[in-house]
Amino acid sequence: MAEFLIVALQLLRIHDPINQSMKQNMALTVNALLENPGFHDFILEQTTAFLTIHRTDPKLASIFGTHQRWMLAHVGMAQYFLDALSGASEPVIVMARYLEQVRRYEIASVNTADSFLKEMVVYGIALHATTGDRRHKPIIPSPRALETLRHWVGIHLHTLDDIDGGNRLDRFEHDPGLLWHLHPQITERLLNTPSIRVPPPRYGLFTWLNSGGVLVDWLMTSVKNSEVVDGHFLTQVRSVPRLAEMFRISRTHLTRKLREAEDMGSIGWLGQRGRSTMWISKALVDEYNFYQAQKLSVIDETFQEVAGPPMILSAVQT
Secondary structure: OHHHHHHHHHHHHHOOOOOHHHHHHHOOOHHHHHHOOOHHHHHHHHHHHHHHHHHHOHHHHHHHOOHHHHHHHHHHHHHHHHHHHOOOOOOOEOHHHHHHHHHHOOOOOHHHHHHHHHHHHHHOOEEEOOOOOHHHOOEEEOHHHHHHHHHHHHHHHHHHHHHHOOOHHHHHHOOOOHHHHHHHHHHHHHHOOHHHHOOOHHHHHHHOOOOHHHHHHHHHHOOOOOOOEOOEEEOOOOOHHHHHHHOOOOHHHHHHHHHHHHHOOOEEEOOOOOOOOEEEEHHHHHHHHHHHHHHHHHHHHHHHHHHOOOOOOOOOOO
């Protein structure tokens, strides 16, 4: 298995026309992103795009219902692309190889990972492969899943282009094969970044809740204005039952999580708990931005190593 990964990653780097050191120096760092005065606004635009996916295809968006499922999905897709890049004429996701990677990154138990893939088949997000050794239960991502992943990468590249005026998205859209080279490296780097694999505590508290990541995304976009009042931002939330209904979360479970968040100072209420306007703390927003900046920096670094630096078409935006 280790030899398979080494060969596959070496093949990824063949798609690499420009000197490595030059490309690494061009990538947007986490600090550079966070220091951009307009960064949070760019992130809100990105978040709105992801919420649109959730509204239009909630079943597919459920793949990313928790942070654990998000990681399980990326590991599976990365394995599929690596299989293709290693020379397979009809690439597949092999269960044994998939579970080995899940164990390597300590993402989930074998039973949880096995159940996840079976659920993806039930949803039609993954399909049973028509070739290969059936004893190894090979599956492939559906065209719908591949297109959504392409959209996921494209949304991030669009954000990076908005920040520095680059042309990453245009190049990505004009080179369909670029996704196959980009995604495995993006996944490897994300999962080897400790604060991506285990998000910071205020943000992370929600990401392990079913649909919790989507809930936090929505909370960020629900802030009424960007003015900080006593260290927090007012949201449009006034009812916990309504919030639970919107995201199909157990009201009891959500109430418990909100209490934990309140104890951490991440959220609070202007009046009666759960029956008045809810606020989120600047600390929670800062952690959210930090997590997004890390993800974007990894994606930009990977893009530049695989495809070369973007052409800057306009001045850096602020």
